[in-house]
Amino acid sequence: MPHILYINFNTGNTMNATLKTMLQHRSIRKFTADDIDEQTLNLILQAACNGSTMGNMQLYSIIVTKDKEKMKAMAPLHFNQPIATNAPVILTFVADFHRFNKYCEYRDAATDAYSNLQSYHWAVIDAIIAAQNACVAAESLGLGFCWLGTITYNADKFIEALQLPKHTVPVACIAMGYPDEQPELTDKLPLEALVHYETYNDYNKESIDWLYTEKEAHENTKKLLEENNLPNLARIFTERRYTKADNEHFAKVIETVMKRQGFL
């Protein structure tokens, strides 16, 4: 029996503390005044830096923001979301080939092998693995967090604010602290919507209707439709939250950043 950790808990199922943490995840946007002490932050950072990584190159850096002045200066780049200044700690995860290139430079190895779109993917993936590990670790310690998608919108300005060198791109930004709210679990699509067996099982009108039934019937959705005076959730996304014009504007920003940082 090799599965020494594969323990049956109380109820005869395989639920454990880690799964409970992950299945109770919800974003937290309000934090208490409590700071995150050094030992706790260190554990989170250690977990972040112990994830899988391409060829063990660890192609990421983490910028810890605790300085309130720094947070305030960056708040406009996060479109002044309150958590951009209210969280005790913000962790920015940077896809980073700069350190590895420096290592190559000082060991007389080629320094131009990783200035391309394939290498960019490795670094982005490494950075997100680290970020998600940090999130799970934080929740296991009773912390809450919210991702700030604005980091890729304004990547150019964050590069300046965080003094990031060439061959780095910030790709994840997580505000964390002790929860001062306990929102309901977010409505999610059923597993059937997300999981395919062997090959991609394409969607049609009927399956989309069925898979989105619960989400569309959700209290939050109804509230959103009223507030926005729109007939369905899809149009809230395309006409309010993430419009074509905005997305194409920010696509140009990230494309320029990828070029300037040496990946495209």
Next chain:
Amino acid sequence: MPHILYINFNTGNTMNATLKTMLQHRSIRKFTADDIDEQTLNLILQAACNGSTMGNMQLYSIIVTKDKEKMKAMAPLHFNQPIATNAPVILTFVADFHRFNKYCEYRDAATDAYSNLQSYHWAVIDAIIAAQNACVAAESLGLGFCWLGTITYNADKFIEALQLPKHTVPVACIAMGYPDEQPELTDKLPLEALVHYETYNDYNKESIDWLYTEKEAHENTKKLLEENNLPNLARIFTERRYTKADNEHFAKVIETVMKRQGFL
């Protein structure tokens, strides 16, 4: 006291089961013949699908490969790594805007708002968050796994093999099963190499030397240098493992894929 989960364990520190799992992570490449039963796989998939996601759009799909014939057919795309056929389950995580676009189509919303490089980033990030959640969940259940970076190398051919539609790109591939080996923990860079406070703390010859000391002195590194007859680890990467020519070749593949799939 809001931190109800912030428990001090035995030794007066904050270590818990989740952190222990994460800090003991190592890639597993040899699996027992044991299958992953449906309940266990379901828990892993549920954890995967409960992570943070851009605007709660859940911009990913997961393809479960269990069919050995299918694995064998895809093995060459994974450069015939043994785990590509020896694992009982392979999970492929796909950055997926197709489902959301379909939803928009059937709700008379715009279907061209997310055909751009910014939206691509959201979907890639969502897919990797889901993938890493699956990994942590799997390890908490006693499973082991290894990421197959080959998924982005041969993304074009995986799209064909998995019958992925436009607006999807496979970005993570994880072979998992019950461990039939217990390798040592991988040597990692010290936290000081990866974590910066407030702004990026650039590297110089002295700091690189210091930060890579342990890695360069590691038994595995010495073995690699002998095997490759090369003077240092950097040159093993640039001259053997991930060469400029290979990387640039595979950069063209992913660039073509991103264009053809409607993101660039």
